[in-house]
Amino acid sequence: xxxxxxxxxxxxxxxxxxxxxxxxxxxxxxxxxxxxxxxxxxxxxxxxxxxxxxxxxxxxxxxxxxxxxxxxxxxxxxxxxxxxxxxxxxxxxxxxxxxxxxxxxxxxxxxxxxxxxxxxxxxxxxxxxxxxxxxxxxxxxxxxxxxxxxxxxxxxxxxxxxxxxxxxxxxxxxxxxxxxxxxxxxxxxxxxxxxxxxxxxxxxxxxxxxxxxxxxxxxxxxxxxxxxxxxxxxxxxxxxxxxxxxxxxxxxxxxxxxxxxxxxxxxxxxxxxxxxxxxxxxxxxx
Amino acid sequence: xxxxxxxxxxxxxxxxxxxxxxxxxxxxxxxxxxxxxxxxxxxxxxxxxxxxxxxxxxxxxxxxxxxxxxxxxxxxxxxxxxxxxxxxxxxxxxxxxxxxxxxxxxxxxxxxxxxxxxxxxxxxxxxxxxxxxxxxxxxxxxxxxxxxxxxxxxxxxxxxxxxxxxxxxxxxxxxxxxxxxxxxxxxxxxxxxxxxxxxxxxxxxxxxxxxxxxxxxxxxxxxxxxxxxxxxxxxxxxxxxxxxxxxxxxxxxxxxxxxxxxxxxxxxxxxxxxxxxxxxxxxxxxxxxxxxxx
Numbered sequence: 001x002x003x004x005x006x007x008x009x010x011x012x013x014x015x016x017x018x019x020x021x022x023x024x025x026x027x028x029x030x031x032x033x034x035x036x037x038x039x040x041x042x043x044x045x046x047x048x049x050x051x052x053x054x055x056x057x058x059x060x061x062x063x064x065x066x067x068x069x070x071x072x073x074x075x076x077x078x079x080x081x082x083x084x085x086x087x088x089x090x091x092x093x094x095x096x097x098x099x100x101x102x103x104x105x106x107x108x109x110x111x112x113x114x115x116x117x118x119x120x121x122x123x124x125x126x127x128x129x130x131x132x133x134x135x136x137x138x139x140x141x142x143x144x145x146x147x148x149x150x151x152x153x154x155x156x157x158x159x160x161x162x163x164x165x166x167x168x169x170x171x172x173x174x175x176x177x178x179x180x181x182x183x184x185x186x187x188x189x190x191x192x193x194x195x196x197x198x199x200x201x202x203x204x205x206x207x208x209x210x211x212x213x214x215x216x217x218x219x220x221x222x223x224x225x226x227x228x229x230x231x232x233x234x235x236x237x238x239x240x241x242x243x244x245x246x247x248x249x250x251x252x253x254x255x256x257x258x259x260x261x262x263x264x265x266x267x268x269x270x271x272x273x274x275x276x277x278x279x280x281x282x283x284x285x286x
Numbered sequence: 287x288x289x290x291x292x293x294x295x296x297x298x299x300x301x302x303x304x305x306x307x308x309x310x311x312x313x314x315x316x317x318x319x320x321x322x323x324x325x326x327x328x329x330x331x332x333x334x335x336x337x338x339x340x341x342x343x344x345x346x347x348x349x350x351x352x353x354x355x356x357x358x359x360x361x362x363x364x365x366x367x368x369x370x371x372x373x374x375x376x377x378x379x380x381x382x383x384x385x386x387x388x389x390x391x392x393x394x395x396x397x398x399x400x401x402x403x404x405x406x407x408x409x410x411x412x413x414x415x416x417x418x419x420x421x422x423x424x425x426x427x428x429x430x431x432x433x434x435x436x437x438x439x440x441x442x443x444x445x446x447x448x449x450x451x452x453x454x455x456x457x458x459x460x461x462x463x464x465x466x467x468x469x470x471x472x473x474x475x476x477x478x479x480x481x482x483x484x485x486x487x488x489x490x491x492x493x494x495x496x497x498x499x500x501x502x503x504x505x506x507x508x509x510x511x512x513x514x515x516x517x518x519x520x521x522x523x524x525x526x527x528x529x530x531x532x533x534x535x536x537x538x539x540x541x542x543x544x545x546x547x548x549x550x551x552x553x554x555x556x557x558x559x560x561x562x563x564x565x566x567x568x569x570x571x572x573x574x575x576x577x578x579x580x
């Protein structure tokens with residue numbers, strides 16, 4: 001990075017201006033709701049509901065960040081629920097995906113390609129299409145209005161991309177390691193536990209992060225449909241109930257949203273390198 | 287290593303948990319949906335076989351409209367996502383200072399809980415006090431406030447824009463990865479021959495990007511066709527059903543009105559469309575993959 005840029009990458013001044021303008025316009029679109037949302041959270045309600053529209057808050061304060069805990073009584077609980085559900089989902093996904101990805105990466109058996117495609121096809125059907133039978137299934141299992149009602153279907157729809165992602169990672173582990181262990185008389189299971197797992201740890205971490213983020217970001221439809229108890233609601237649905245009221249206290253809603261997305265933001269900034277590779281690798285066809 | 291029997295058995299054992307899980311939670315409901323679609327299942331105790339009645343019912347005037355609307359909605363959403371995403375990727379693919387930061391800054395819409403991003407848009411679309419209407423008035427582009435979500439035509443586009451916003455980061459990062467996979471020596475050769483930057487982009491980058499564009503459009507098409515949260519939170523399919531897509535209509539029928547049978551028939555129809563897309567996707571990617579080394 002410290003070597004001077006090659007000539008081909010030197011830009012003329014007008015090209016620089018053009019590129020930065022392009023990036024600015026692009027990022028404006030991507031970030032505008034966050035900027036606006038944040039500014040709204042700082043505005044007192046009276047200023048929010050006044051015309052003409054003002055972008056920059058006048059004597060803005062963090063008052064809403066204090067009052068929201070009172071107005072949204074379950075707020076702390078919702079955040080806890082979101083974290084709790086995502087954590088359990090991540091653990092269950094990992095338990096099933098690590099062995100499955102290893103099987104797809106290292107073993108040859110009849111129907112492997114077809115099975116892999118079938119897993120990928122699961123991704124194509126969103127939960128929304130299967131809501132009716134899932135609802136009946138949850139009712140039969142007696143888990144409606146519990147954490148399980150959100151965890152159980154959530155796991156199923158995160159398995160495919162996790163398998164896909166981890167398989168790609170495991171295929172990069174040299175075959176020789178496996179063979180050497182096998183020749184030394186190690187069982188398949190021992191090889192997986194003692195040889196493959198430690199090496200695959202970085203890949204497993206990436207899968208864990210993306211699964212957690214995926215689960216945290218997508219808790220809506222199952223939570224909306226399969227759970228009616230506010231003590232189990234994850235953050236998005238908890239806030240949606242609040243959002244749906246007649247008089248929306250927008251500054252508090254935005255403040256609550258920002259506190260709710262803070263964990264995701266922190267993750268982005270610390271783990272973005274893994275995230276970019278992880279999230280795109282899942283989509284790139286092998 | 288020779289794959290002996292014990293290895294194959296071990297492989298199936300490794301696969302079993304995930305396989306069983308997906309079979310119970312995805313495959314079984316899929317079959318159940320199909321069966322339910324031929325019954326009059328609802329909240330009442332008994333369920334009767336009704337044959338094709340549910341399918342006949344859904345092909346009334348409004349549902350045909352819903353299907354067309356879904357396709358139009360999906361088409362525009364995917365097209366705009368691809369255009370903005372490819373534009374963003376091209377910008378982020380330049381070697382300007384700060385690009386690492388800019389790349390990180392594209393991710394938030396994808397990473398934050400979807401519903402929360404949608405709340406923010408909900409406020410921005412607010413007629414009297416929202417940002418978009420406010421800004422438009424301030425710059426004198428419109429005279430009176432526009433309540434974007436209260437009128438059918440604007441609500442239709444408003445939901446599309448929000449869907450685009452959520453999908454753009456993924457498209458951008460995917461297209462960026464594809465752009466970075468273009469061999470650098472092609473650019474250098476063209477550069478030596480005196481080709482300008484735009485010319486190189488048009489004649490080298492874009493043509494080599496076609497496979498990635500097709501793959502991404504297909505993935506995006508499937509995801510967009512399934513889109514539920516955005517429309518449900520912003521308009522619930524209203525006003526006057528003008529943002530009701532197939533998924534929304536299915537949800538309303540099945541969960542809202544508890545007509546499971548009729549809802550299932552709609553879901554089956556969605557599944558048929560999705561299967562077609564899915565087959566196209568596999569078809570296209572298997573044809574493209576020999577050239578694509580990733």
